[in-house]
Amino acid sequence: MSRTAAIQAAFAPAHAEKLNAFLRQARQAVATSASVQVVMGNEACDADSMVSSLVHAFTASAVPVMSVDRDQFALRCEVSALFRAAHIDVDALLFQDEIDLAGLHAAQKLRLVLTDHNKLKAALAPLDASVVAIMDHHDDLGAHGHVTGSSRDIAFERTDAGGRALVGSACTLVAERSLSLEPLEATLLLGVIALDTMNMDAAAKKGTARDQAVLDKLDALSLVPRHDLYVWLVEEKFSPDNWSRFTFANCLAYDYKRFESSGVSYGSSAILVPLPTFWAKGESPLAQLEAHRARLGLTFALVQSMVHAVDGPKRQLLLYCPDRRLRDDLVAFLNRAPLQLTPLDALGEPAVDAFDQANIAMSRKQLVPLLDGYLATLPKM
Structure with a gap:
């Protein structure tokens, strides 16, 4: 059975x-x-x-x-x-x-x-x-x-x-x-x-x-x-079979939360496939991600991936922020945070920042308070 x-x-x-x-x-x-x-x-x-x-x-x-x-x-x-x-x-x-x-x-x-x-x-x-x-x-x-x-x-x-x-x-x-x-x-x-x-x-x-x-x-x-x-x-x-049926938009909507901090609105989508698999689902992934951001009125968007590999859980993180100055600030913050990030170049898209995340214990629940605290230190947008 x-x-x-x-x-x-x-x-x-x-x-x-x-x-x-x-x-x-x-x-x-x-x-x-x-x-x-x-x-x-x-x-x-x-x-x-x-x-x-x-x-x-x-x-x-x-x-x-x-x-x-x-x-x-x-x-x-x-x-x-x-x-x-x-x-x-x-x-x-x-x-x-x-x-x-x-x-x-x-x-x-x-x-x-x-x-x-x-x-x-x-x-x-x-x-x-x-x-x-x-x-x-x-x-x-x-x-x-x-x-x-x-x-x-x-x-x-x-x-x-x-x-x-x-x-x-x-x-x-x-x-x-x-x-x-x-x-x-x-x-x-x-x-x-x-x-x-x-x-x-x-x-x-x-x-x-x-x-x-x-x-x-x-x-x-x-x-x-x-x-x-x-x-x-x-x-x-x-299940790969279940996730194979998800569209790019489905992935963004699957486990999505919106946050407001110090006048900044941002969204986080948690997905259960590797970032390259997610990215490949979009015919024009960057355009679709920008449409998602604009439709929801977000300053930036995060996508947090977790998969169960043979050798244990793996996490990845994607940041999309069209504001160049804020993007640079956020990337610097994320690299300082206890996420243990290394750059992920597999997406081949210079408009997004993607990382492998070695600290698998650092989920959205732990990242958001740190991120909110950091945003509070920035000049009002």
Whole structure:
């Protein structure tokens, strides 16, 4: 039996009956309830955001909303595969283009819980007053200052090296708060925490003691052994077959986050193919990258690549900044930062700066606080 078949065989439709019934009821509640509590992950809508918002909403009797449009769900290969295997009714899930959050806010019906981020994306910024709770493991950006105390659970500590997350996954925070979990929900959380922490691989430096404690608890409840689930999810996430179907634009949109710092807007796309493979997907990659930057109103764009090679994880970094002076400043900063960069010439495009990154532990989560701190030292643009 293949690994995929074995994973699928571990799930039965009965395991998902309660969750699916809840999802259908949650859809109805949006239209009929006097007050709606929505749980929503970050704009990248990765596995951590989707599962943390789904499971927390289920345990809190709230409404989970996936923070992308429905037609973008297929790009989340590992989550799509996990939900299919688990018999989760994807048709019953609510996506951001299927709910009028602004209308609920205007009617004073919205209570918004953020998971896996602590600042609403720009398009949702007017909903600030509706934010009632935050569960996150990224640098605290200081937004939604009215959310305080235990309602503001941001498990991140700033350091001179950019900071460190106190947990490797927002799903860890959800599991810590959950007094009891059904086997299906435990399995979903287990898989994502294992994925986010690289299954507690010490070399990756992704997991913490809090993650390990939660994994131990979830292991006893899970429908699938952690190692088997982790290996399968990694295969789905990094599948060359899946990524071969992605266009250049799909890659940029797959795990995209926008940041604002000191008057500078920039975007970061995390991809799971080598930079040369990504670059080759574009018929006119530089023109497409410039169109992406201009359409989103960005000063510069980053693309961060990670792949699982035979000898371990590999990272690469691309910078595109049409402002020559800022570009030079950013390249100098990146070379000083603890990324351990060496130039990558394989793209053959002088308008972008590409690097191999030896420090695989330095992800977007660690780079962004350093980058924001640097941008704050520059003259206002």
